[in-house]
Amino acid sequence: MSYRELATRPVLAWSAVMVTGRLPVAMAPLALVFLVRERPGGYTLGAVLAAAYVLGEILAAPVLGMRLNAERARPQLVAGLAVGAVGFTGLGLAPGAHPVVLAALALLAGTGPAAVPGALRALLTSLVPERAVTQAMSTESMLTFALWAAAPALTTGLALGVDPAVPLLLQGVLMAVSVAGLWLLPAGWSAGAQEKGASMRRALLRAWPVYVLGAAGLTLLALAELILPALLEQRGIGIGWAGPLLAGFSIGSAVGAFVYGLRGSWPGPLAVQSLVLVLAVAAGVALVAVLPWTAAIAVALVAAGLLQAPASLTRNLALRQVLPPGALAAGYSVMYAAVGAGYAVSGTLAGGLLKVVSPSTAILWGVVLTVLLTAVGGAGERRLTRGAGLQEVQAEVAAAVGSGG
Template sequence: MTYRDMASRSVLTWAVVSVGARLPVAMAPLALVFLARDRPGGYTLGAALAAAYVIGEIIGAPLLGMRMRPDRARPHLAAGLAAGAVGFAGLGVFPAAHPVVLGAFALLAGGAPAAAPGGLRTLLTALVPQRAVAQALSAESMLMSGLWAVSPAAVTGLALGVAPRLPLLLAAGLMAASVAGLRLLPPGWEADPGDRGGLSMSRLLARAWPVYVTGAASLALLSLAELVLPALLEQRGTSVGWSGPLLVGLSLGAAVGAFLYGLRSWPGSLRIRSVVLMCGLSVCVTLAALIPHTAWTAVALVLAGVLQAGALVTRNLSLREVLPPSALAAGYSVMYAAVGVGYAATGSLAGALLPFVAPSTAILAGVALTLVLTVVGALGEGERARRPASAHGEGPEPGSGAAGAADGHGDAGATVDSAVPAVGAEGPPVPGGGDPERRL
């Protein structure tokens, strides 16, 4: 169970395709702000366009993810990414269009490719031996963290140094290139629809709600760091220009954390690991809000990134315990939407509080909300683990029985092995991708 287990040309191809599909997502919110900033009410319009983009993601991910067929995933992904490229191109080609038109393009750019993270992640885990699934998810998180670290500087440099429309045109080109790259990947992954035990997709996904709640909590703290950090620095009399380097440190910490998580097995069940990581993450964000020195704030944010990456990988592994292989792509897509909701909800809470309280207090309120979500998710997972499958007249739940025993002791890769049937386990590599559940 090492990173060498996933070294193959197919995984490298998947990584290149994922960069084309995911870098535009990392660039989009800031690029939309720069696109609108020179128009009357520019920042308000930019925020509205960014909101339309995120709403598109939240709506599109579950709707499209639930309709993805495992054996024909590639055409589905290609169509969504192509439509997303059209949305980005429309924003870049018609930057002076009516705000309603720009909003429609932003909605299309966010919604059409929103199932791609879930589909690509499922392809990735089918690409590698089953024993290397934890490493594959960690490597995906490292890649996404790198993209989120690079994108702010790239967008700012292109928008201010060349033209505000250029980042969106680049995003369109990258997403279109990812469509072409999909031809080098397998058409889908192996999954038997009969593994659902006669349950509908909606009911299966609903049973995983505790995992979605905790996933939303993990991204909620990132929302606090990104959106309130400039105001926090200003409160301390520190230049807001430091917010960029501090957020880069957060992303780099996440990349390091994802790498460390995949290096070895870890003790305890996935549920316990998740709670411990989320509590540690909350402590780090709290320290960043309360410590008055910028250098120590930077240290706290880097540590927060390290713990956040582990929390996100743990959530993805937990989802594999709960859902059968045929529902994984849809489950990852719903997770993508859930973390988007958590990000938006906590950011909105902090934004609503800022006019009335200090930025540090707004951050603490967001941390409290995150801890509530973490407790709710953990209690829900505990209840699901204790509930006998026979009480519902169903077969054994994914992750029950032997899987539950494996989950209680150590190896993340072994947990996945025993929790779900192999998804193309030792077969020919099949690519995949995904999101640190965006931002994740």
């Protein structure tokens, strides 16, 4: 299966919906900071608004994901994106509102569309044959990293060059466009027997090792993004290099996603691939902490980015192995919440560590946390894989006994 075979009308329509729906999410934290930075205590308020937005995503993603009706998901996706559009537009129209009002709008903007990424991923994999799932998810990853690379420059340019409210208004318009685009896609996807209630919760809880590995991966991304400016100052390197260096990380990730999708499968079980890739990314981030030269830091970041996207892909593909089809959209939503929580925890840890240790030491402590999370997730995933294998054997034996064979 080649990437050219994904250039079908449904997949292209899906890509348009994904871009217009996800670009506002990529722009949100920085846009919120720019919106209020000129007010007294603006940067602190901006951080609080960004935290409220992320909190809405983290809390709502698993709750809304579990309530998705796979075969008739469109009304729920429309409602979620519409709520997000209202939240962003409200922020853009009332930048001088009371901080509590702004926090409520930010929370609304994060909460409404929180389950949309998981649902869109499930919808994408239903639009392609099974043999093309890896390429489809690689394409999604490439688009995501491209959006995350473009969002900071777009947000900064509009906020400083036009008006701080313009990025939020654009985000509201983009989400409204994504709502209209949903009518170009199927109303839902076939998920077989729909998981409900206790069985859904059991299925999602059983996959906890995959979520832990997801959180570990985003811990590294947070370290790279949040501590890099302080590290550059420690090294005597111009802080202006932070943007290009992080762009290199994102571009490397997009290339890594493309390369991973060139093959339908790679050697070794997905669990082993994920472990190796996350640890390799951790090694790259650790090198960033100890290398003294700008060029060397750039090489380490690009190399880490090349492996970051495949590490994320292997975790999402692993979910397809351990969850029943009817629970996949909810599983992707829980993964979305887990990686967001990993990012938030790492950001909090980084902020606390920077008060007592140097930036390079803070990065290394963060890498240690990542390795610990990876070890926990890897051990749990090994047990999960063994349990799944045992269940398959038991099912085969039961079927043989039932047929008299």
